[in-house]
Amino acid sequence: MIIALVALVVTGVPFLAQMGIAAATAIAIAVALSLTLVPALLAFAGPRMLRGKTFSSDASERTMGARWVAIVMRRPLLATGVVVVALGALAIPAL
Numbered sequence: 001m002i003i004a005l006v007a008l009v010v011t012g013v014p015f016l017a018q019m020g021i022a023a024a025t026a027i028a029i030a031v032a033l034s035l036t037l038v039p040a041l042l043a044f045a046g047p048r049m050l051r052g053k054t055f056s057s058d059a060s061e062r063t064m065g066a067r068w069v070a071i072v073m074r075r076p077l078l079a080t081g082v083v084v085v086a087l088g089a090l091a092i093p094a095l
Contacts, residue, residue: 002027 005027008020042049072079 002024005020005024009017011017
């Protein structure tokens with residue numbers, strides 16, 4: 001994304017070039033923060049964030065997400081094929 005935004009300089013329009021460079025800089029800062037600051041804050045406050053919370057691993061209380069993961073993991077190739085066919089069908093109008 002950063003490369004595509006900086007490539008707006010090639011258009012020769014100064015306003016687009018400035019917008020592209022500014023947006024690319026903002027994205028680079030956001031990526032740098034997400035890779036450095038967020039893990040540091042989680043490491044610093046991690047134990048305090050979980051204080052007073054209890055997490056149960058009760059198998060009788062399975063959520064819809066857990067059931068879906070179990071189905072997909074039982075037959076991953078079939079799930080992949082279904083997703084590819086569905087996305088292909090959704091892409092037909094683009095032709």
